[in-house]
Amino acid sequence: MGAAIEPSTEKIATRVAYGKSLVELAKSNQDIVVLDADLSSSTQTKFFAKEFPERFFNMGIAEANMVSTAAGLAKAGKIPFVSSFAMFATGRAWEQVRNSVAHNHANVKICATHAGLTVGEDGASHQIIEDIALMKSIPGMVVIVPADAKETEKVMQVVTAYNGPVYVRLGRSALPVLFDDKYNFQIGKANVIEKGEDLSIMACGIMVSAAVEAAKILKEKHNKSIEVINIASIKPLDTETIVNSALKTRNIIVAEEHNIWGGLGDSVASALLENCSEKLKFKRLGINDSFGQSGKAEDLLVHYGLTAENLVKLSLEMLDYQS
Amino acid sequence: MSSNFPDLVQVKEKALEIRANSLKMIHAAKSGHPGGSLSIADILSVLYFGGHLKHNPLNSHDPNRDILVISKGHASPAVYSVLALAGFYPIADTMSFRQLGSKFQGHIDSLKVPGVEMSTGSLGHGLSNAFGFALAAKLDKSQRKVFAILSDGELQEGQCWEAFMACAHYKTNNLVAIIDRNRIQLDGGTETTMALDPLEDKLSAFNWETKTINGHDLEELDNALKEAYRVSEETNKPFAIVANTIKGKGVSFMEDAVAWHGVAPSDTDLEKALVELAGTK
Numbered sequence: 138m139g140a141a142i143e144p145s146t147e148k149i150a151t152r153v154a155y156g157k158s159l160v161e162l163a164k165s166n167q168d169i170v171v172l173d174a175d176l177s178s179s180t181q182t183k184f185f186a187k188e189f190p191e192r193f194f195n196m197g198i199a200e201a202n203m204v205s206t207a208a209g210l211a212k213a214g215k216i217p218f219v220s221s222f223a224m225f226a227t228g229r230a231w232e233q234v235r236n237s238v239a240h241n242h243a244n245v246k247i248c249a250t251h252a253g254l255t256v257g258e259d260g261a262s263h264q265i266i267e268d269i270a271l272m273k274s275i276p277g278m279v280v281i282v283p284a285d286a287k288e289t290e291k292v293m294q295v296v297t298a299y300n301g302p303v304y305v306r307l308g309r310s311a312l313p314v315l316f317d318d319k320y321n322f323q324i325g326k327a328n329v330i331e332k333g334e335d336l337s338i339m340a341c342g343i344m345v346s347a348a349v350e351a352a353k354i355l356k357e358k359h360n361k362s363i364e365v366i367n368i369a370s371i372k373p374l375d376t377e378t379i380v381n382s383a384l385k386t387r388n389i390i391v392a393e394e395h396n397i398w399g400g401l402g403d404s405v406a407s408a409l410l411e412n413c414s415e416k417l418k419f420k421r422l423g424i425n426d427s428f429g430q431s432g433k434a435e436d437l438l439v440h441y442g443l444t445a446e447n448l449v450k451l452s453l454e455m456l457d458y459q460s
Numbered sequence: 461m462s463s464n465f466p467d468l469v470q471v472k473e474k475a476l477e478i479r480a481n482s483l484k485m486i487h488a489a490k491s492g493h494p495g496g497s498l499s500i501a502d503i504l505s506v507l508y509f510g511g512h513l514k515h516n517p518l519n520s521h522d523p524n525r526d527i528l529v530i531s532k533g534h535a536s537p538a539v540y541s542v543l544a545l546a547g548f549y550p551i552a553d554t555m556s557f558r559q560l561g562s563k564f565q566g567h568i569d570s571l572k573v574p575g576v577e578m579s580t581g582s583l584g585h586g587l588s589n590a591f592g593f594a595l596a597a598k599l600d601k602s603q604r605k606v607f608a609i610l611s612d613g614e615l616q617e618g619q620c621w622e623a624f625m626a627c628a629h630y631k632t633n634n635l636v637a638i639i640d641r642n643r644i645q646l647d648g649g650t651e652t653t654m655a656l657d658p659l660e661d662k663l664s665a666f667n668w669e670t671k672t673i674n675g676h677d678l679e680e681l682d683n684a685l686k687e688a689y690r691v692s693e694e695t696n697k698p699f700a701i702v703a704n705t706i707k708g709k710g711v712s713f714m715e716d717a718v719a720w721h722g723v724a725p726s727d728t729d730l731e732k733a734l735v736e737l738a739g740t741k
């Protein structure tokens with residue numbers, strides 16, 4: 138919270154932070170077990186596998202069985218972390234997440250990597266842009282999208298202590314580090330990371346650093362005061378923080394690396410419509426209902442408009458339109 | 461039957477009670493699945509009352525209990541009945557089956573009914589769930605046994621074969637799968653819908669120990685379970701009992717009849733069925 142954020146020049150992928158956190162947490166928590174589906178080198182669970190081979194289960198390329206097995210392990214008192222690409226953990230095994238995990242309120246953490254466009258070169262078959270929709274629509278499922286490596290580390294501590302099913306959306310590509318050790322993550326809490334008066338950018342995941350950058354440009358070049366909110370906890374949603382910010386700035390842009398249909402933008406829109414009778418300007422920035430394609434992650438983000446520059450442009454359009 | 465199975469009479473009686481109560485529940489609810497409930501009544505009775513499944517009706521989370529995952533969650537009437545007979549709750553409670561607000565949901569629910577380890581109903585999940593329990597028991601160096609009751613049509617789900625593969629790979633010799641081989645699914649026979657035979661060969665090819673028995677012969681069931689513990693211990697393989705059963709077993713007009721998979725008996729059907737069941741005592 139509070140002071141303006143200076144993104145680091147050093148970049149770390151959230152999946153890397155995940156892999157490291159698992160090892161740290163498992164040193165003091167004997168109940169943690171990890172399941173992967175032949176992707177441990179990619180998801181970074183390989184470090185856990187090396188450190189705690191007896192608590193690591195490679196399930197082969199069989200995600201449905203992996204997820205239902207995790208539910209059994211959880212019911213027997215273990216804390217299973219399940220990893221694969223987000224495409225397969227939430228897509229292929231959706232029905233297992235829904236019925237074996239969530240309907241049993243099994244204490245399973247689905248920590249899936251390579252979500253969104255920034256998978257890059259592998260292309261559309263692997264670039265899931267529907268996972269937030271798939272996971273948030275399951276009753277009782279907690280859905281978290283960390284914005285950087287530090288937040289991922291904090292998220293890991295919190296979800297380990299939390300008893301119940303959780304989906305954590307992690308990425309492949311290296312990201313700037315936004316937060317330091319003092320950063321506090323709580324399930325159900327959004328973080329106002331820059332205070333502002335003119336417009337609110339609410340974002341999750343990789344779009345948080347883009348929002349921070351956009352806010353800086355808007356301030357320095359256009360003298361606009363932008364509030365930036367990191368909504369890592371997509372569900373439960375921090376309606377209070379979102380509504381308070383909206384009532385203050387009246388201009389809201391939600392940015393996410395996800396289809397605009399079913400993502401964070403829809404959640405924020407619903408929260409605002411249910412809680413504010415005031416006139417607001419609202420815009421979703423996400424993937425506009427198309428599949429991704431192969432390319433370098435940074436080129437894809439430019440192609441699909443998921444950049445600080447586009448956030449600046451959209452913000453100015455929204456503010457100009459009003460005046 | 462042999463005398464080394466002294467509780468046989470009781471096990472047989474309980475199986476009849478499971479059948480009768482299941483039909484009463486389905487009749488009261490005017491919906492439910494009689495065929496697949498009747499086909500596993502003997503299996504459930506042997507597990508609970510034949511000394512195989514350690515259970516504690518006073519504490520359904522007793523760490524010393526064994527685990528039974530029933531993958532065919534639509535056989536809920538039989539499951540609710542056996543748990544009532546085992547003392548988890550009064551049997552009269554089960555008559556609220558499928559009613560709004562009842563804990564006795566159409567498909568078994570682990571969060572609502574004590575003694576139900578996993579909510580199931582979506583076919584194909586249960587063996588994976590049981591495998592998870594088996595892995596946990598291994599990690600804990602626990603002597604806990606894990607049982608899974610699977611249906612046969614269910615085995616058409618790919619996930620079951622993922623799970624068969626995984627159990628063998630991880631040598632979960634603390635897991636016994638009992639397959640209710642009644643040869644009928646919803647639309648018709650398993651062999652005409654999507655053939656499963658030669659089932660035992662498939663299981664062997666997946667590196668399981670197997671044994672095919674008559675799933676209504678209490679002594680064969682008891683022996684097969686004892687054999688499973690012994691053999692799995694020796695070979696380090698999981699064990700599958702292919703229990704040849706009759707869907708609708710115990711009620712002549714329901715036996716082997718596809719039509720009785722998922723419909724409720726009328727008043728006269730129930731009356732006839734209960735008379736027949738009472739006659740087999």
Ligand SMILES: Cc1ncc(C[n+]2csc(CCOP(=O)(O)OP(=O)(O)O)c2C)c(N)n1
Pocket residue numbers: 495496497499532534581582583584611612613614615640642644645646707721
């Ligand atoms: C994944 C899934 N698909 C379909 C169904 C609907 N369904 C319920 S019971 C049934 C037939 C089950 O046949 P079988 O597995 O042989 O069970 P049993 O004969 O023991 O009743 C079907 C298709 C389901 N419950 N789950």
Ligand SMILES: [Mg+2]
Pocket residue numbers: 611612613640641642643644645
């Ligand atoms: Mg069948």
